[in-house]
Amino acid sequence: MKLNEKKCKTCGDKFTGRSDKKFCSTHCRNVYNNHRKENYFKGVDFIASRIIENRRILQALHNQRKIQFTRFDLLHLGFDFRYFTNYVELTGSTVYYVHDFLYQVYSDLQIMIIPLQHPTRRTFKTEIMF
Numbered sequence: 001m002k003l004n005e006k007k008c009k010t011c012g013d014k015f016t017g018r019s020d021k022k023f024c025s026t027h028c029r030n031v032y033n034n035h036r037k038e039n040y041f042k043g044v045d046f047i048a049s050r051i052i053e054n055r056r057i058l059q060a061l062h063n064q065r066k067i068q069f070t071r072f073d074l075l076h077l078g079f080d081f082r083y084f085t086n087y088v089e090l091t092g093s094t095v096y097y098v099h100d101f102l103y104q105v106y107s108d109l110q111i112m113i114i115p116l117q118h119p120t121r122r123t124f125k126t127e128i129m130f
Ligand SMILES: [Zn+2]
Pocket: 008, 009, 010, 011, 012, 013, 023, 024, 025, 028
């Protein structure tokens, strides 16, 4: 490979090396990668905490046997509609999953909370088919 003059992505020092080399030293490569990982996990932690909070709200409402809401009701409780784990578009509504809870949005004025049956609650007899 051709040796080129490069600029280190961490410290900005100039160095020569293979055309795919990005850092002047192992230290600078480690500093860069550790910083990148730190930022990645900050983002993951933020999203995970929003999803956990949404699930907590859905579970609390379900435990109170409250099922039907408006978008405003849920926003008022701190629910963040941007974070969910999956969704399915149906005719006339969308079902959003927040781990083992789901809610079905018919309109801003009609949102229904539906708990998923947890897989461990099922008996083995119904799952194993020989
Ligand atoms: Zn460097």
